[in-house]
Amino acid sequence: MENQTEPQSSTEDVRKSGYLRKQKSMHRRYFVLRTASERGPARLEYYESEKKFKGKAPLPKKALALETCFNINKRVDSKNKHMIALYTRAESFVVAAENETDQEEWFQAMVELQCK
Structure with a gap:
């Protein structure tokens, strides 16, 4: 018999969540920052909306493992003063x-x- 006690969309490893905007499109998306757990490494995920995140078996549109980031810093440009940039080898x-x-x-x- 399968263990059904843990819901598919567990939030136990969520460190922070809320809306941020993607720089390229400036679309508002729901971001979830997860701690390292048996479900995977510490990572930043984003979803179309909070509703999609809280739905059945949510799949993130993107997940970026923080251990792959060689730099995370705050940035400013002419359009936005409150940016955060995450740099990996690929992107x-x-x-x-x-x-x-x-x-x-x-x-x-x-x-x-990232430092843990």
């Missing part, structure tokens, strides 16, 4: 927060999980 992934407080909270959480 750079940039998100924008609504304000400086959100930017700082997300940045600190990402750096903390």
Whole structure:
């Protein structure tokens, strides 16, 4: 008999979640920062919306393992002052927060999980 006690969309490993904007499209997406667990490494995931994340068996549109990032920093450009850039060998992934407080909270959480 299968163990059905743990829901498919477990949130036990969620360190932080909320809406950020992707830099390229500036579309508002629901981001989830997960700690390392038996489900996988510490990572940043994003979903179309919070509703999609909380739905049955949610699949992220993208998941970026923080251990693959060689640099995470805060950035500013002419359109947005509250960006966070994550750099891997293959790509750079940039998100924008609504304000400086959100930017700082997300940045600190990402750096903390990257270093573990």
